[in-house]
Amino acid sequence: MNEVIKNILSRRSVRNFTSKKVSDEIIETLLQAATYAPSAKNGQPWFFSVVQNKEILNKIDDVVECLRGGSIFYGAQTVIFVAVQDDTRWGLCDCAAATQNILLAAHSLGLGTCWIGCCRDELQGENAEEYKKLMGIPDGYTLSHAIAIGYSDETSSIPSRKDDVFSFIV
């Protein structure tokens, strides 16, 4: 099995992180990996805001209650908010492709990640503009989801996979 396939199969969502900081160099590599994802008509309708400011992450945590008790970012020191350009047909798909690039690149560099979707609805409510400023999301973009990133402090087991989701027509 080659290294790419091994990396895909061994990536797991991580929900406990150590306090070790992720270097700027690694963050830059992850962002580069994100922007090399495919996108419809090469529109690249995404924006990535890297937040490492504890006060801001705590503020966002305080308004989001999707995970009762505990931090929605699982204590990660680095969170990337992924925003999608407004009025794009395939924007969410493009952002998802970019996100998977980040998750896989991070895993290959020894980091753990968790895709955080549950914050979206609560951060898109009536105070959305205020939250966007807090997250560093510019006008013309809307939050899609977040990615918690850090060094894993757990051994995560492999969640089961469905095995009846293929068909072959030959």
Ligand SMILES: Cc1cc2nc3c(=O)[nH]c(=O)nc-3n(C[C@H](O)[C@H](O)[C@H](O)COP(=O)(O)O)c2cc1C
């Ligand atoms: C669109 C999307 C939203 C997700 N939202 C959350 C979330 O809010 N919180 C969380 O802990 N995990 C979240 N996850 C991670 C999934 O729970 C996880 O990928 C799934 O259980 C499979 O586990 P694995 O990533 O280890 O393969 C999300 C994943 C996706 C793709």
